[in-house]
Amino acid sequence: MNVRILPSMAQGIVNAPPSKSMAHRALICGALSEKSLINNLAYSADIEATLSCLSSLGADIERNGSSVKIGGLDLMNVKDGTVLYCNESGSTLRFMIPLCLLTGKKITLTGAKRLFERPLSVYESICREQGILFEQNDNSLTLCGTIQSGSYRVRGDVSSQFITGLLYALPLLDGISILEVTEPFESSSYVDLTLSALNSFGIRITRNGNRFVIMGGQKYRKCEYTVEGDCSNAAFLDALSFLGGDVKVNGISEKTLQGDRVYKDYFEKIARNENDIDLSDCPDLAPILFAVAAAKGGAGFVGTARLRIKESDRANAMKEELAKFGVCVDVCENSVTVRKSALLPPNVPLNSHNDHRIVMSLAVLCSLTGGVIENAEAVAKSFPDFFSVLESLKVGIEYEA
Numbered sequence: 486m487n488v489r490i491l492p493s494m495a496q497g498i499v500n501a502p503p504s505k506s507m508a509h510r511a512l513i514c515g516a517l518s519e520k521s522l523i524n525n526l527a528y529s530a531d532i533e534a535t536l537s538c539l540s541s542l543g544a545d546i547e548r549n550g551s552s553v554k555i556g557g558l559d560l561m562n563v564k565d566g567t568v569l570y571c572n573e574s575g576s577t578l579r580f581m582i583p584l585c586l587l588t589g590k591k592i593t594l595t596g597a598k599r600l601f602e603r604p605l606s607v608y609e610s611i612c613r614e615q616g617i618l619f620e621q622n623d624n625s626l627t628l629c630g631t632i633q634s635g636s637y638r639v640r641g642d643v644s645s646q647f648i649t650g651l652l653y654a655l656p657l658l659d660g661i662s663i664l665e666v667t668e669p670f671e672s673s674s675y676v677d678l679t680l681s682a683l684n685s686f687g688i689r690i691t692r693n694g695n696r697f698v699i700m701g702g703q704k705y706r707k708c709e710y711t712v713e714g715d716c717s718n719a720a721f722l723d724a725l726s727f728l729g730g731d732v733k734v735n736g737i738s739e740k741t742l743q744g745d746r747v748y749k750d751y752f753e754k755i756a757r758n759e760n761d762i763d764l765s766d767c768p769d770l771a772p773i774l775f776a777v778a779a780a781k782g783g784a785g786f787v788g789t790a791r792l793r794i795k796e797s798d799r800a801n802a803m804k805e806e807l808a809k810f811g812v813c814v815d816v817c818e819n820s821v822t823v824r825k826s827a828l829l830p831p832n833v834p835l836n837s838h839n840d841h842r843i844v845m846s847l848a849v850l851c852s853l854t855g856g857v858i859e860n861a862e863a864v865a866k867s868f869p870d871f872f873s874v875l876e877s878l879k880v881g882i883e884y885e886a
């Protein structure tokens with residue numbers, strides 16, 4: 486699907502979509518409980534992937550609108566040879582692997598080729614050390630073996646999703662586990678989200694800086710849980726106001742632990758054309774921040790190295806697309822500079838790079854200049870009704886086959 490965005494003055498009131506990060510976490514915790522109720526869900530492609538995997542493992546799932554009753558997952562009764570489809574969801578894949586390693590069964594996780602190009606080295610090392618089968622090819626991973634409690638040392642500069650995955654599984658083992666994360670501990674705020682979710686479902690983990698103490702023999706407790714609004718997706722909507730529209734976004738808690746809550750502060754840094762805006766704890770904000778910088782006279786960003794292993798190589802993808810607006814971007818190993826440039830209407834179609842955050846960032850810019858985005862259906866990964874929301878905010882949109 487191609488989408489043409491017309492120059493528009495966005496205006497209106499909108500609710501932030503539910504947090505995808507918290508939805509993944511709550512659904513997994515709920516599945517491991519006797520029966521929980523998870524409210525305020527949006528069925529994006531990534532959340533559908535997690536629900537599918539939990540169902541394949543044996544969780545009982547009942548949907549009712551934006552709520553799901555979920556529970557009853559007994560990892561000891563998972564069938565040998567079970568196949569889990571993760572689609573393109575890195576969170577789903579990395580969160581499921583340690584749970585699979587509790588079953589002792591042969592399990593295969595499948596998904597898009599791009600998904601399996603993203604690093605799994607942390608789990609591979611653990612499996613090799615413990616004699617667990619870890620067999621990966623272009624679009625699947627087969628595991629067989631049982632993870633053990635004990636001491637774990639995990640790199641903090643790859644992805645916090647590995648840490649989260651282990652924090653789900655280790656409390657269910659016998660014995661005490663110690664998990665130490667090496668510096669730099671990037672995206673540590675996502676681990677705070679995990680600890681918050683685990684606590685809601687009765688799992689207790691002691692954190693002292695980068696060291697986590699996990700008592701074994703714990704059980705997930707049933708819970709009624711409401712997913713909070715999502716800061717990373719709210720950033721796209723608030724950017725419409727920051728670039729001249731009049732949009733009010735409701736539903737973001739002032740007490741949220743989400744690292745992406747910094748987006749408003751970062752918009753202000755961009756307005757001051759600062760050159761040291763650190764994205765190491767909020768990499769998902771990068772595309773929209775680059776887009777805002779393109780419209781606001783440029784800015785410099787650091788902590789960008791991990792952008793190359795997202796759904797696309799996000800720094801270079803945005804460099805390629807912003808060039809179509811006449812904006813020059815310099816991409817280095819761990820920094821990105823958006824140069825001051827006149828923002829021009831793109832005279833060629835924009836490429837989605839099959840990345841939901843690239844599409845949404847380009848759509849925000851196109852509300853200023855107009856433009857066509859190819860393969861815009863990539864938004865389904867996290868925000869399937871994104872274009873409907875834009876239309877509700879009086880942004881002109883035409884859909885092209």
